[in-house]
Amino acid sequence: xxxxxxxxxxxxxxxxxxxxxxxxxxxxxxxxxxxxxxxxxxxxxxxxxxxxxxxxxxxxxxxxxxxxxxxxxxxxxxxxxxxxxxxxxxxxxxxxxxxxxxxxxxxxxxx
Amino acid sequence: xxxxxxxxxxxxxxxxxxxxxxxxxxxxxxxxxxxxxxxxxxxxxxxxxxxxxxxxxxxxxxxxxxxxxxxxxxxxxxxxxxxxxxxxxxxxxxxxxxxxxxxxxxxxxxxxxxxxxxxx
Numbered sequence: 001x002x003x004x005x006x007x008x009x010x011x012x013x014x015x016x017x018x019x020x021x022x023x024x025x026x027x028x029x030x031x032x033x034x035x036x037x038x039x040x041x042x043x044x045x046x047x048x049x050x051x052x053x054x055x056x057x058x059x060x061x062x063x064x065x066x067x068x069x070x071x072x073x074x075x076x077x078x079x080x081x082x083x084x085x086x087x088x089x090x091x092x093x094x095x096x097x098x099x100x101x102x103x104x105x106x107x108x109x110x111x
Numbered sequence: 112x113x114x115x116x117x118x119x120x121x122x123x124x125x126x127x128x129x130x131x132x133x134x135x136x137x138x139x140x141x142x143x144x145x146x147x148x149x150x151x152x153x154x155x156x157x158x159x160x161x162x163x164x165x166x167x168x169x170x171x172x173x174x175x176x177x178x179x180x181x182x183x184x185x186x187x188x189x190x191x192x193x194x195x196x197x198x199x200x201x202x203x204x205x206x207x208x209x210x211x212x213x214x215x216x217x218x219x220x221x222x223x224x225x226x227x228x229x230x231x
């Protein structure tokens with residue numbers, strides 16, 4: 001199984017400041033079709049998860065442009081350029097390159 | 112509006128059974144792979160099972176193989192999870208979600224979840 005490792009476990013950020021979360025996979029997530037199946041989700045307190053970024057760097061519809069994703073192979077990063085109060089919650093990376101689909105352990109972002 | 116509404120959760124004794132349902136509206140599930148994801152209390156997200164659009168292929172996390180069964184009824188626009196031989200470690204909120212294979216998006220819409228508690 002592909003293991004997804006996130007860092008840090010938690011992050012305390014001042015509004016308006018940037019934040020960065022790392023996600024490392026135990027195997028290369030580049031599929032033979034040229035796509036890299038790494039996505040990012042945010043789960044706000046008391047809510048269901050929501051898709052932020054798909055295929056490393058593609059922001060999902062309606063996601064603010066302060067969120068950006070980067071990386072390749074086994075190393076990936078989610079960046080928030082200027083954190084806002086509504087960005088608090090737990091961020092998860094997930095690989096869908098192969099079954100079983102696996103999530104990272106999550107990074108809790110607090111203001 | 113796309114909606115996924117889970118139901119069927121509750122308190123069950125170890126070794127017991129439950130059947131979860133997920134009713135979809137605002138879209139037709141027959142174009143999507145469907146998925147169950149769970150979240151134990153205070154823990155992270157765990158993928159549980161997938162079923163392809165036709166219902167002919169299923170995939171499971173190792174810890175539930177042989178005990179949980181994912182199925183779908185495209186005519187009823189619904190997804191199911193039959194849960195047998197339940198264990199304390201199956202206690203979690205169970206979410207249904209959807210995705211399109213290869214091109215995505217992955218898990219772009221989620222239900223509110225249904226809580227399953229396995230306890231004597």
